[in-house]
Amino acid sequence: MNLPKTYWGEAVVSAAYLINRTPSSALHFKTPQQTLESYFSIPHISNLEPRVFGCTVYVHIPKVLRKKLDPCAKKCVFVGYSNVQKGYRCYDPVLHKMHVSMDVSFQELEPYYSGGDSVNSSQGEIPTTEEEIITLQHTPGPDVTFPTNDFATRLTPITEASSLDVPESIPEVNTNPTPMSSNGPSITSIDGLILPVRVSQRPNKGVPKQLYESDPNSKDALDDPNRKEAMNVEMKALQKNSTYKARLVAKGYTQKYGVDYQDTFAPVAKLNTIRILISIAANRDWPLKQCDDLFEMELLERHLANEFEIKDLGSLKYQRLVGRLIYLSHTRSDIAYAVSVVSRFMHNPSEDHMAAVYRILRYLKGCPGKGMLYSKNNSPEIKGYTDSDWAGDKTTRQSTSGYFTFVEDNLVTWKSKKQKVVARSSAEAEFRGMAHGVCELLWIKSILQDLGICYNQPMELHCDSKTAIEIVHNPVQHDSTKHVEVDRHFIKEKLDQKIIQFPYIKSEDQLADILTKAVSGKVFEEAINKLGMIDIYAPT
Numbered sequence: 001m002n003l004p005k006t007y008w009g010e011a012v013v014s015a016a017y018l019i020n021r022t023p024s025s026a027l028h029f030k031t032p033q034q035t036l037e038s039y040f041s042i043p044h045i046s047n048l049e050p051r052v053f054g055c056t057v058y059v060h061i062p063k064v065l066r067k068k069l070d071p072c073a074k075k076c077v078f079v080g081y082s083n084v085q086k087g088y089r090c091y092d093p094v095l096h097k098m099h100v101s102m103d104v105s106f107q108e109l110e111p112y113y114s115g116g117d118s119v120n121s122s123q124g125e126i127p128t129t130e131e132e133i134i135t136l137q138h139t140p141g142p143d144v145t146f147p148t149n150d151f152a153t154r155l156t157p158i159t160e161a162s163s164l165d166v167p168e169s170i171p172e173v174n175t176n177p178t179p180m181s182s183n184g185p186s187i188t189s190i191d192g193l194i195l196p197v198r199v200s201q202r203p204n205k206g207v208p209k210q211l212y213e214s215d216p217n218s219k220d221a222l223d224d225p226n227r228k229e230a231m232n233v234e235m236k237a238l239q240k241n242s243t244y245k246a247r248l249v250a251k252g253y254t255q256k257y258g259v260d261y262q263d264t265f266a267p268v269a270k271l272n273t274i275r276i277l278i279s280i281a282a283n284r285d286w287p288l289k290q291c292d293d294l295f296e297m298e299l300l301e302r303h304l305a306n307e308f309e310i311k312d313l314g315s316l317k318y319q320r321l322v323g324r325l326i327y328l329s330h331t332r333s334d335i336a337y338a339v340s341v342v343s344r345f346m347h348n349p350s351e352d353h354m355a356a357v358y359r360i361l362r363y364l365k366g367c368p369g370k371g372m373l374y375s376k377n378n379s380p381e382i383k384g385y386t387d388s389d390w391a392g393d394k395t396t397r398q399s400t401s402g403y404f405t406f407v408e409d410n411l412v413t414w415k416s417k418k419q420k421v422v423a424r425s426s427a428e429a430e431f432r433g434m435a436h437g438v439c440e441l442l443w444i445k446s447i448l449q450d451l452g453i454c455y456n457q458p459m460e461l462h463c464d465s466k467t468a469i470e471i472v473h474n475p476v477q478h479d480s481t482k483h484v485e486v487d488r489h490f491i492k493e494k495l496d497q498k499i500i501q502f503p504y505i506k507s508e509d510q511l512a513d514i515l516t517k518a519v520s521g522k523v524f525e526e527a528i529n530k531l532g533m534i535d536i537y538a539p540t
Contacts, residue, residue: 001054001111007079010089014053014080021047041452048081048088052108057090060103073105077112271330272413275372276447279410282374318349321357328364331371333414334528335360337402337515340416369537370528377409382444383460385505386437387512388419390426399423401433402515404531405440407448411531413440416515428484430465434472435487437461438500445499458498462505469502 003011020032027035036042051057058073066072076090076099087100093112281288325339338360345353384405391397402416415436423429441459448454463469471484472491494500513519514527 002113003054010079056107056110058105275412279407337416370535379409385512388429388433389516390429399429403437427467430468464510
């Protein structure tokens with residue numbers, strides 16, 4: 001394909017990608033990737049169809065990134081396959097940009113670099129940094145540009161030596177590059193060729209300005225002094241915390257549509273994940289260590305206050321109480337529904353809402369020792385309970401859905417939340433709640449797979465709505481289900497794959513009832529006992 005030598009690194013990576021996905025007789029006709037997956041739990045990305053390395057590829061440009069008369073595709077050179085997401089790696093030598101996309105069109109019989117063409121200063125250049133670019137300069141003769149790749153230990157001209165008009169006598173120069181002076185660039189020599197080294201003269205490269213300066217072409221709103229002052233304060237805080245350099249997205253390539261596609265990943269452990277780990281540790285006798293030393297916590301708070309900007313949000317009594325109750329509901333599933341209701345009025349509370357908060361506090365004061373007990377059970381399975389209260393909100397007539405999930409008979413996650421849209425029927429409300437429960441079970445399954453734990457039987461999601469269960473099993477589309485079509489196909493796919501099943505349960509045995517509506521004291525106590533909550537101060 002007449003590719004420049006600077007593409008050797010991409011060629012090696014592309015070859016390794018194909019070799020790892022080619023069956024081998026030494027591995028009993030398995031691929032190296034399949035063999036590796038049998039020993040380790042690694043993210044799985046669907047294999048891509050092999051293509052001719054170095055051929056011409058056209059990358060589609062979305063409509064939002066182009067105007068009406070602009071070209072709808074960009075000509076690039078195909079340089080391999082992505083290892084972090086499903087897509088082909090296509091390099092644009094003109095703009096020095098790498099594109100990873102599946103929306104491409106290959107011209108495998110058309111090399112990007114033809115044999116008769118000379119390589120200009122932009123072709124074949126895949127720079128890893130923006131600081132140093134080494135350029136060959138001869139007079140007369142073409143300019144040839146080389147990148148400073150880490151894998152290249154020796155720079156050689158791309159074109160043949162005969163194509164360059166090199167002077168017969170070249171003055172000797174020092175082979176060690178010297179810092180650039182104000183008079184001009186420093187000079188190095190490689191194989192008798194004069195190489196001026198251009199080094200960046202910007203000492204503040206990559207560091208944002210301390211103060212915001214408005215663009216003369218920006219909107220009038222940016223000229224508002226109050227807005228500029230707010231931006232300046234924010235920039236100072238970012239510079240103090242050193243958070244302007246990069247944004248970490250942890251394992252974003254593992255996101256799945258319908259499960260966590262809209263989530264923003266952060267390197268912080270969720271409390272749900274911790275409860276799953278505690279349940280597994282209790283059933284497998286794993287040792288756990290808890291750090292709750294008050295003195296250490298105070299030291300940590302002081303350290304955080306010195307290192308990061310902390311804002312005082314004021315003494316808002318209702319919001320402060322509800323915020324603490326929300327935090328407490330991560331360990332007290334019995335107050336999840338009540339806290340969910342009062343949190344809907346965080347910005348416009350009334351005296352009735354404050355009275356409801358005090359009632360929750362009185363309940364907590366009466367049972368301060370109640371909490372979750374994680375015990376060892378002989379039940380290697382994942383199951384859940386889902387329920388919905390149709391049009392339960394008297395103000396907006398939106399429905400409330402909730403779910404409980406269990407790992408090896410220990411409660412690990414729960415949620416009580418008002419649905420975003422108004423359901424037109426009770427079946428629709430139940431079906432939307434069922435979709436949320438399926439997503440939670442799939443997330444738990446992925447967490448356990450990361451821990452190397454798999455179960456053979458399908459996960460169970462108990463539901464007390466026969467209509468919703470029939471909609472899942474019935475592939476025929478009806479007018480009454482077209483507004484939940486996406487959820488229906490999503491759930492049906494998991495059902496056909498035998499990943500999940502939906503056993504029917506009577507309403508009186510539905511544990512998730514306490515997450516969607518107010519129930520009697522007897523029903524409430526029976527439910528929280530089945531959830532595994534105990535009171536350590538209760539008389540025995």
